[in-house]
Amino acid sequence: MKANEERGIAGWKRALDAVAVLLALPVLLPLAVVIALVIRCSSKGPVLFQQERIGHRGRRFMCFKFRTMFCGAETVSHQGHLQQLMAANVPMTKMDARGDARIIPFGKILRSAGLDELPQLVNVFKGEMSLVGPRPCLPYEAEKYLPWQRERFDAVPGLTGLWQVSGKNRTTFTRMIQLDIEYARTKSLWLDLKIIFKTIPALLVQMWGLKTRNRAVTAPAAMTVRATNH
Numbered sequence: 437m438k439a440n441e442e443r444g445i446a447g448w449k450r451a452l453d454a455v456a457v458l459l460a461l462p463v464l465l466p467l468a469v470v471i472a473l474v475i476r477c478s479s480k481g482p483v484l485f486q487q488e489r490i491g492h493r494g495r496r497f498m499c500f501k502f503r504t505m506f507c508g509a510e511t512v513s514h515q516g517h518l519q520q521l522m523a524a525n526v527p528m529t530k531m532d533a534r535g536d537a538r539i540i541p542f543g544k545i546l547r548s549a550g551l552d553e554l555p556q557l558v559n560v561f562k563g564e565m566s567l568v569g570p571r572p573c574l575p576y577e578a579e580k581y582l583p584w585q586r587e588r589f590d591a592v593p594g595l596t597g598l599w600q601v602s603g604k605n606r607t608t609f610t611r612m613i614q615l616d617i618e619y620a621r622t623k624s625l626w627l628d629l630k631i632i633f634k635t636i637p638a639l640l641v642q643m644w645g646l647k648t649r650n651r652a653v654t655a656p657a658a659m660t661v662r663a664t665n666h
Contacts, residue, residue, distance in 0.1 A: 475503055485502065566593070
């Protein structure tokens with residue numbers, strides 16, 4: 437209990453994490469094995485990807501994910517894209533929404549369904565994350581936060597959160613921070629349960645958006661091919 441308090445995790449929150457993970461484990465373990473095999477067969481390199489993130493009260497930790505990009509993919513373009521989103525009042529669309537050559541086969545599906553984040557259950561087990569909370573940000577993102585934005589670090593980072601079920605990539609960066617701070621100030625067992633139950637519908641909407649974008653991209657390409665053949 438004392439270790440949890442030092443990490444900033446309330447007793448009820450730690451208990452909820454443990455119960456939810458244990459209940460979901462019979463489904464998640466076989467799913468994780470299948471995902472690992474897909475990644476192994478579709479690209480060279482390790483199945484897991486480790487990246488330093490910023491957690492509760494600015495503590496740094498290694499965050500685990502399933503690798504969805506080719507090994508050695510550059511990160512400069514992502515930093516530039518993120519900086520633009522932080523400075524502009526525009527929806528937080530991901531780079532892969534317009535196509536990203538760095539992503540491995542099936543990687544886009546894993547990302548849109550949130551399945552690439554399953555290994556973060558290890559971070560939850562270690563107490564570095566919780567099921568519900570603000571997303572753990574990158575160090576170069578945290579360095580650019582304004583003083584008021586750092587209040588989001590008052591909550592332990594999570595796999596899902598208030599931002600994820602409130603529009604996510606349809607919202608602006610400022611709105612994301614506001615939602616994270618709102619959660620940090622009002623977190624409770626009831627709110628966590630509410631967010632957990634809203635997460636699957638939110639992911640389905642996100643996956644439907646990916647399918648719609650793929651159709652939009654495919655249709656002009658098909659028309660171009662037909663026009664060329666004629």
